Amino acid sequence: xxxxxxxxxxxxxxxxxxxxxxxxxxxxxxxxxxxxxxxxxxxxxxxxxxxxxxxxxxxxxxxxxxxxxxxxxxxxxxxxxxxxxxxxxxxxxxxxxxxxxxxxxxxxxxxxxx
Amino acid sequence: xxxxxxxxxxxxxxxxxxxxxxxxxxxxxxxxxxxxxxxxxxxxxxxxxxxxxxxxxxxxxxxxxxxxxxxxxxxxxxxxxxxxxxxxxxxxxxxxxxxxxxxxxxxxxxxxxxxxxxxxxxxxxxxxxxxxxxxxxxxxxxxxxxxxxxxxxxxxxxxxxxxxxxxxxxxxxxxxxxxxxxxxxxxxxxxxxxxxxxxxxxxxxxxxxxxxxxxxxxxxxxxxxxxxxxxxxxxxxxxxxxxxxxxxxxx
Numbered sequence: 001x002x003x004x005x006x007x008x009x010x011x012x013x014x015x016x017x018x019x020x021x022x023x024x025x026x027x028x029x030x031x032x033x034x035x036x037x038x039x040x041x042x043x044x045x046x047x048x049x050x051x052x053x054x055x056x057x058x059x060x061x062x063x064x065x066x067x068x069x070x071x072x073x074x075x076x077x078x079x080x081x082x083x084x085x086x087x088x089x090x091x092x093x094x095x096x097x098x099x100x101x102x103x104x105x106x107x108x109x110x111x112x113x114x
Numbered sequence: 115x116x117x118x119x120x121x122x123x124x125x126x127x128x129x130x131x132x133x134x135x136x137x138x139x140x141x142x143x144x145x146x147x148x149x150x151x152x153x154x155x156x157x158x159x160x161x162x163x164x165x166x167x168x169x170x171x172x173x174x175x176x177x178x179x180x181x182x183x184x185x186x187x188x189x190x191x192x193x194x195x196x197x198x199x200x201x202x203x204x205x206x207x208x209x210x211x212x213x214x215x216x217x218x219x220x221x222x223x224x225x226x227x228x229x230x231x232x233x234x235x236x237x238x239x240x241x242x243x244x245x246x247x248x249x250x251x252x253x254x255x256x257x258x259x260x261x262x263x264x265x266x267x268x269x270x271x272x273x274x275x276x277x278x279x280x281x282x283x284x285x286x287x288x289x290x291x292x293x294x295x296x297x298x299x300x301x302x303x304x305x306x307x308x309x310x311x312x313x314x315x316x317x318x319x320x321x322x323x324x325x326x327x328x329x330x331x332x333x334x335x336x337x338x339x340x341x342x343x344x345x346x347x348x349x350x351x352x353x354x355x356x357x358x359x360x361x362x363x364x365x
Protein backbone atom coordinates (compact mmCIF):
# COMPACT_ATOMS: atom_id res chain seq x y z
CA UNK A 1 0.00 0.00 0.00
CA UNK A 2 2.64 2.50 -1.01
CA UNK A 3 0.01 4.15 -3.22
CA UNK A 4 -0.89 6.54 -0.40
CA UNK A 5 2.68 7.66 0.14
CA UNK A 6 3.04 8.19 -3.62
CA UNK A 7 -0.09 10.35 -3.64
CA UNK A 8 1.44 12.36 -0.83
CA UNK A 9 4.61 12.93 -2.88
CA UNK A 10 2.47 13.86 -5.88
CA UNK A 11 0.33 16.39 -4.02
CA UNK A 12 3.39 17.95 -2.37
CA UNK A 13 5.00 18.38 -5.79
CA UNK A 14 1.85 19.92 -7.30
CA UNK A 15 1.55 22.27 -4.32
CA UNK A 16 5.05 23.61 -4.86
CA UNK A 17 4.46 24.02 -8.61
CA UNK A 18 1.22 25.89 -7.94
CA UNK A 19 2.84 28.07 -5.30
CA UNK A 20 5.69 29.01 -7.64
CA UNK A 21 3.16 30.26 -10.19
CA UNK A 22 0.77 31.74 -7.65
CA UNK A 23 -1.95 29.49 -9.02
CA UNK A 24 -5.37 29.79 -7.43
CA UNK A 25 -6.74 26.44 -8.55
CA UNK A 26 -5.37 23.25 -10.08
CA UNK A 27 -7.76 21.72 -12.60
CA UNK A 28 -6.10 18.65 -13.97
CA UNK A 29 -3.09 16.40 -13.62
CA UNK A 30 -1.66 13.94 -16.08
CA UNK A 31 0.37 11.10 -14.62
CA UNK A 32 1.92 8.26 -16.60
CA UNK A 33 2.39 4.88 -15.00
CA UNK A 34 4.62 2.22 -16.52
CA UNK A 35 3.37 -1.35 -16.61
CA UNK A 36 6.38 -2.40 -14.49
CA UNK A 37 6.43 0.69 -12.27
CA UNK A 38 5.18 -1.30 -9.30
CA UNK A 39 2.03 0.73 -8.95
CA UNK A 40 -1.57 -0.40 -9.23
CA UNK A 41 -3.23 2.37 -11.28
CA UNK A 42 -6.71 1.78 -9.85
CA UNK A 43 -5.47 1.74 -6.29
CA UNK A 44 -3.48 4.88 -7.03
CA UNK A 45 -6.60 6.59 -8.40
CA UNK A 46 -8.56 5.62 -5.29
CA UNK A 47 -5.77 6.82 -3.03
CA UNK A 48 -5.64 10.11 -4.93
CA UNK A 49 -9.39 10.67 -4.74
CA UNK A 50 -9.31 10.00 -0.99
CA UNK A 51 -6.31 12.10 -0.25
CA UNK A 52 -6.87 15.16 -2.43
CA UNK A 53 -9.66 16.63 -0.27
CA UNK A 54 -8.44 19.75 1.47
CA UNK A 55 -5.35 20.06 -0.72
CA UNK A 56 -4.55 22.17 -3.77
CA UNK A 57 -5.64 19.14 -5.82
CA UNK A 58 -9.16 19.11 -4.37
CA UNK A 59 -10.73 20.07 -7.70
CA UNK A 60 -8.12 18.49 -9.94
CA UNK A 61 -9.05 15.38 -11.88
CA UNK A 62 -6.15 13.03 -12.44
CA UNK A 63 -5.71 11.40 -15.82
CA UNK A 64 -3.65 8.22 -15.65
CA UNK A 65 -1.82 7.15 -18.79
CA UNK A 66 -0.66 3.58 -18.84
CA UNK A 67 2.70 3.00 -20.48
CA UNK A 68 3.36 -0.55 -21.68
CA UNK A 69 6.62 -2.28 -20.75
CA UNK A 70 8.49 -3.81 -23.68
CA UNK A 71 11.79 -5.63 -23.54
CA UNK A 72 14.38 -5.54 -26.29
CA UNK A 73 18.00 -6.63 -26.62
CA UNK A 74 20.37 -3.95 -25.33
CA UNK A 75 22.68 -4.73 -28.26
CA UNK A 76 20.76 -5.52 -31.45
CA UNK A 77 17.36 -4.20 -30.39
CA UNK A 78 15.53 -7.46 -31.12
CA UNK A 79 12.24 -7.49 -29.26
CA UNK A 80 11.94 -10.05 -26.49
CA UNK A 81 8.29 -10.99 -25.93
CA UNK A 82 6.85 -10.76 -22.44
CA UNK A 83 7.40 -13.91 -20.44
CA UNK A 84 10.49 -14.99 -22.38
CA UNK A 85 13.99 -15.29 -20.90
CA UNK A 86 15.39 -11.76 -20.78
CA UNK A 87 18.58 -12.54 -22.66
CA UNK A 88 18.88 -12.00 -26.40
CA UNK A 89 18.90 -15.39 -28.19
CA UNK A 90 21.15 -13.86 -30.88
CA UNK A 91 23.65 -11.76 -28.92
CA UNK A 92 23.41 -13.19 -25.40
CA UNK A 93 23.11 -9.65 -24.07
CA UNK A 94 20.64 -8.65 -21.36
CA UNK A 95 17.31 -7.13 -22.37
CA UNK A 96 16.55 -3.48 -21.80
CA UNK A 97 13.18 -2.04 -20.83
CA UNK A 98 11.40 0.48 -23.06
CA UNK A 99 11.31 4.12 -21.96
CA UNK A 100 8.81 4.82 -19.22
CA UNK A 101 8.01 1.13 -18.77
CA UNK A 102 8.92 1.23 -15.10
CA UNK A 103 8.39 4.90 -14.29
CA UNK A 104 5.75 6.98 -12.55
CA UNK A 105 5.87 10.46 -14.01
CA UNK A 106 3.99 13.63 -13.35
CA UNK A 107 3.57 14.83 -16.92
CA UNK A 108 1.39 17.93 -16.84
CA UNK A 109 -0.40 20.14 -14.34
CA UNK A 110 -3.18 22.44 -15.53
CA UNK A 111 -3.62 25.39 -13.22
CA UNK A 112 -5.37 28.71 -13.08
CA UNK A 113 -2.93 31.58 -12.71
CA UNK A 114 -3.49 35.30 -12.22
CA UNK B 115 -3.79 37.52 -16.49
CA UNK B 116 -6.20 36.96 -19.36
CA UNK B 117 -4.13 37.73 -22.43
CA UNK B 118 -7.07 38.06 -24.81
CA UNK B 119 -8.62 41.24 -23.50
CA UNK B 120 -6.66 42.08 -20.34
CA UNK B 121 -9.80 41.88 -18.19
CA UNK B 122 -7.90 40.66 -15.12
CA UNK B 123 -9.45 37.19 -15.09
CA UNK B 124 -7.24 34.25 -14.32
CA UNK B 125 -6.10 32.05 -17.16
CA UNK B 126 -5.72 28.33 -17.42
CA UNK B 127 -2.19 27.18 -18.17
CA UNK B 128 -0.82 23.70 -18.72
CA UNK B 129 2.57 23.27 -17.06
CA UNK B 130 4.76 20.50 -18.46
CA UNK B 131 6.58 18.78 -15.66
CA UNK B 132 7.66 15.33 -16.89
CA UNK B 133 9.26 14.47 -13.57
CA UNK B 134 9.32 11.30 -11.50
CA UNK B 135 6.85 11.42 -8.66
CA UNK B 136 9.60 9.94 -6.50
CA UNK B 137 12.14 12.58 -7.57
CA UNK B 138 12.34 13.82 -3.97
CA UNK B 139 13.18 10.35 -2.69
CA UNK B 140 15.69 9.85 -5.48
CA UNK B 141 17.50 13.05 -4.52
CA UNK B 142 17.95 11.85 -0.93
CA UNK B 143 18.99 8.42 -2.23
CA UNK B 144 21.71 10.03 -4.35
CA UNK B 145 22.88 11.89 -1.28
CA UNK B 146 23.05 8.64 0.73
CA UNK B 147 24.89 6.95 -2.14
CA UNK B 148 27.51 9.71 -2.19
CA UNK B 149 28.02 9.32 1.55
CA UNK B 150 28.49 5.55 1.25
CA UNK B 151 30.87 5.87 -1.69
CA UNK B 152 32.92 8.52 0.03
CA UNK B 153 33.28 6.47 3.21
CA UNK B 154 34.06 3.31 1.23
CA UNK B 155 31.06 1.49 2.66
CA UNK B 156 29.29 -1.16 0.59
CA UNK B 157 25.58 -0.58 1.22
CA UNK B 158 23.14 -3.30 0.23
CA UNK B 159 19.36 -3.20 0.19
CA UNK B 160 18.16 -6.61 1.36
CA UNK B 161 14.55 -7.27 0.43
CA UNK B 162 12.19 -10.22 0.50
CA UNK B 163 8.87 -11.51 1.83
CA UNK B 164 8.19 -11.64 5.56
CA UNK B 165 9.85 -14.85 6.72
CA UNK B 166 12.10 -15.25 3.66
CA UNK B 167 15.07 -15.53 6.01
CA UNK B 168 16.65 -12.10 5.69
CA UNK B 169 17.74 -11.85 9.32
CA UNK B 170 18.97 -15.46 9.44
CA UNK B 171 20.95 -14.74 6.30
CA UNK B 172 22.69 -11.80 7.95
CA UNK B 173 23.41 -13.85 11.05
CA UNK B 174 24.95 -16.53 8.82
CA UNK B 175 26.91 -13.86 6.94
CA UNK B 176 28.46 -12.68 10.21
CA UNK B 177 29.47 -16.24 11.05
CA UNK B 178 30.76 -17.10 7.58
CA UNK B 179 32.74 -13.90 7.05
CA UNK B 180 34.78 -14.73 10.15
CA UNK B 181 35.47 -11.17 11.21
CA UNK B 182 37.06 -10.07 7.93
CA UNK B 183 34.62 -7.17 7.61
CA UNK B 184 33.10 -4.66 9.95
CA UNK B 185 29.37 -5.25 9.49
CA UNK B 186 26.43 -3.04 10.37
CA UNK B 187 22.73 -2.98 9.64
CA UNK B 188 19.51 -1.09 9.87
CA UNK B 189 16.30 -3.10 9.92
CA UNK B 190 12.95 -1.82 8.82
CA UNK B 191 10.22 -3.22 11.02
CA UNK B 192 6.56 -2.33 11.41
CA UNK B 193 6.37 -2.75 15.14
CA UNK B 194 9.25 -4.51 16.88
CA UNK B 195 13.02 -4.31 17.18
CA UNK B 196 13.44 -8.09 17.24
CA UNK B 197 15.55 -8.24 14.09
CA UNK B 198 18.00 -5.59 15.26
CA UNK B 199 18.35 -7.39 18.58
CA UNK B 200 19.04 -10.69 16.80
CA UNK B 201 21.65 -9.00 14.63
CA UNK B 202 23.35 -7.36 17.62
CA UNK B 203 23.61 -10.78 19.21
CA UNK B 204 25.24 -12.06 16.04
CA UNK B 205 27.85 -9.30 16.27
CA UNK B 206 26.29 -6.88 13.78
CA UNK B 207 25.73 -3.42 15.27
CA UNK B 208 22.16 -2.58 14.30
CA UNK B 209 19.42 -0.03 14.41
CA UNK B 210 15.72 -0.48 13.95
CA UNK B 211 13.76 1.80 11.69
CA UNK B 212 10.22 1.49 12.99
CA UNK B 213 7.91 2.19 10.09
CA UNK B 214 4.59 1.86 11.92
CA UNK B 215 2.10 1.23 9.13
CA UNK B 216 4.74 1.91 6.49
CA UNK B 217 5.25 -1.00 4.14
CA UNK B 218 8.69 0.02 2.88
CA UNK B 219 11.80 2.03 3.71
CA UNK B 220 12.52 5.23 1.85
CA UNK B 221 15.75 7.17 1.42
CA UNK B 222 14.86 9.72 4.09
CA UNK B 223 14.24 7.02 6.72
CA UNK B 224 17.61 5.48 5.94
CA UNK B 225 19.31 8.86 6.00
CA UNK B 226 17.83 9.64 9.41
CA UNK B 227 18.91 6.25 10.74
CA UNK B 228 22.52 7.02 9.86
CA UNK B 229 22.59 9.80 12.43
CA UNK B 230 24.37 8.78 15.57
CA UNK B 231 25.28 5.42 14.08
CA UNK B 232 28.95 4.69 13.39
CA UNK B 233 28.27 3.58 9.81
CA UNK B 234 31.35 5.28 8.35
CA UNK B 235 33.63 2.74 10.05
CA UNK B 236 31.86 -0.15 8.37
CA UNK B 237 32.87 -2.23 5.40
CA UNK B 238 29.42 -3.66 4.79
CA UNK B 239 26.18 -1.94 5.61
CA UNK B 240 23.00 -3.95 5.22
CA UNK B 241 19.68 -2.21 4.90
CA UNK B 242 17.22 -4.94 5.84
CA UNK B 243 14.00 -3.73 4.29
CA UNK B 244 10.47 -4.33 5.54
CA UNK B 245 9.31 -7.85 4.62
CA UNK B 246 7.30 -7.22 1.45
CA UNK B 247 7.76 -8.20 -2.20
CA UNK B 248 5.91 -5.19 -3.59
CA UNK B 249 6.40 -1.74 -2.08
CA UNK B 250 10.15 -1.68 -1.26
CA UNK B 251 11.00 -2.39 -4.91
CA UNK B 252 10.39 1.13 -6.17
CA UNK B 253 12.23 3.13 -3.50
CA UNK B 254 15.90 3.83 -4.12
CA UNK B 255 17.71 4.08 -0.78
CA UNK B 256 21.21 4.89 -2.02
CA UNK B 257 22.38 1.28 -1.97
CA UNK B 258 25.11 -0.08 -4.24
CA UNK B 259 23.04 -3.16 -5.03
CA UNK B 260 19.72 -4.86 -4.39
CA UNK B 261 19.75 -8.35 -2.92
CA UNK B 262 16.46 -10.24 -2.78
CA UNK B 263 15.98 -13.21 -0.48
CA UNK B 264 13.45 -15.69 -1.86
CA UNK B 265 12.84 -18.84 0.15
CA UNK B 266 12.14 -22.13 -1.57
CA UNK B 267 8.97 -22.48 0.49
CA UNK B 268 7.35 -19.49 -1.20
CA UNK B 269 6.40 -21.29 -4.39
CA UNK B 270 7.87 -21.69 -7.84
CA UNK B 271 5.97 -18.85 -9.48
CA UNK B 272 6.97 -16.00 -7.17
CA UNK B 273 9.38 -14.38 -9.68
CA UNK B 274 6.64 -14.02 -12.31
CA UNK B 275 4.12 -12.85 -9.72
CA UNK B 276 6.40 -10.08 -8.47
CA UNK B 277 8.34 -9.04 -11.58
CA UNK B 278 9.01 -5.49 -10.37
CA UNK B 279 10.92 -6.70 -7.32
CA UNK B 280 13.03 -9.19 -9.27
CA UNK B 281 13.62 -6.88 -12.23
CA UNK B 282 15.56 -4.57 -9.91
CA UNK B 283 17.51 -7.32 -8.15
CA UNK B 284 21.25 -7.56 -8.68
CA UNK B 285 21.33 -10.88 -6.86
CA UNK B 286 18.69 -13.34 -5.68
CA UNK B 287 19.51 -15.55 -2.74
CA UNK B 288 17.38 -18.66 -2.84
CA UNK B 289 17.11 -19.34 0.87
CA UNK B 290 16.18 -22.34 3.04
CA UNK B 291 17.55 -24.79 0.47
CA UNK B 292 18.04 -27.28 3.30
CA UNK B 293 14.26 -27.76 3.22
CA UNK B 294 14.18 -28.94 -0.40
CA UNK B 295 14.09 -32.67 0.43
CA UNK B 296 10.81 -32.05 2.27
CA UNK B 297 9.14 -29.97 -0.44
CA UNK B 298 7.65 -30.60 -3.83
CA UNK B 299 9.49 -27.69 -5.32
CA UNK B 300 11.72 -27.77 -8.38
CA UNK B 301 14.53 -25.27 -8.01
CA UNK B 302 15.02 -25.27 -11.79
CA UNK B 303 11.52 -23.81 -12.20
CA UNK B 304 12.26 -20.96 -9.80
CA UNK B 305 15.55 -20.22 -11.58
CA UNK B 306 13.82 -20.33 -14.97
CA UNK B 307 11.18 -17.91 -13.68
CA UNK B 308 13.91 -15.55 -12.49
CA UNK B 309 15.53 -15.56 -15.95
CA UNK B 310 12.22 -14.30 -17.38
CA UNK B 311 12.01 -11.28 -15.07
CA UNK B 312 15.67 -10.49 -14.33
CA UNK B 313 17.60 -9.11 -17.28
CA UNK B 314 20.90 -9.70 -15.49
CA UNK B 315 20.14 -13.00 -13.84
CA UNK B 316 22.28 -13.94 -10.87
CA UNK B 317 21.20 -16.30 -8.09
CA UNK B 318 22.80 -18.34 -5.33
CA UNK B 319 21.17 -21.33 -3.64
CA UNK B 320 21.80 -20.95 0.04
CA UNK B 321 20.99 -22.29 3.48
CA UNK B 322 21.73 -20.26 6.56
CA UNK B 323 21.26 -23.45 8.55
CA UNK B 324 23.65 -25.84 6.79
CA UNK B 325 25.96 -23.22 5.33
CA UNK B 326 25.25 -24.30 1.73
CA UNK B 327 26.08 -21.52 -0.71
CA UNK B 328 27.58 -19.20 1.89
CA UNK B 329 30.99 -19.38 0.18
CA UNK B 330 29.47 -18.16 -3.07
CA UNK B 331 27.63 -15.37 -1.23
CA UNK B 332 30.80 -14.28 0.58
CA UNK B 333 32.58 -14.36 -2.78
CA UNK B 334 29.90 -12.13 -4.30
CA UNK B 335 30.28 -9.70 -1.39
CA UNK B 336 34.05 -9.73 -1.78
CA UNK B 337 33.81 -8.83 -5.47
CA UNK B 338 31.42 -5.99 -4.65
CA UNK B 339 33.65 -4.82 -1.80
CA UNK B 340 36.63 -4.67 -4.16
CA UNK B 341 34.72 -2.28 -6.45
CA UNK B 342 33.86 0.03 -3.54
CA UNK B 343 37.39 -0.04 -2.15
CA UNK B 344 38.76 1.00 -5.54
CA UNK B 345 36.30 3.86 -5.74
CA UNK B 346 36.91 5.17 -2.23
CA UNK B 347 37.61 8.84 -1.73
CA UNK B 348 36.06 12.06 -2.93
CA UNK B 349 38.33 12.33 -5.97
CA UNK B 350 37.16 8.99 -7.30
CA UNK B 351 33.59 10.10 -7.76
CA UNK B 352 34.03 13.83 -8.09
CA UNK B 353 32.08 14.67 -5.00
CA UNK B 354 33.86 17.01 -2.60
CA UNK B 355 31.18 16.84 0.08
CA UNK B 356 31.02 20.59 0.23
CA UNK B 357 27.40 20.53 -0.87
CA UNK B 358 24.76 22.10 1.35
CA UNK B 359 23.59 19.48 3.73
CA UNK B 360 20.17 20.76 4.58
CA UNK B 361 19.94 19.36 8.05
CA UNK B 362 22.62 21.45 9.67
CA UNK B 363 24.66 18.86 11.47
CA UNK B 364 27.32 16.24 10.94
CA UNK B 365 26.80 12.54 10.86
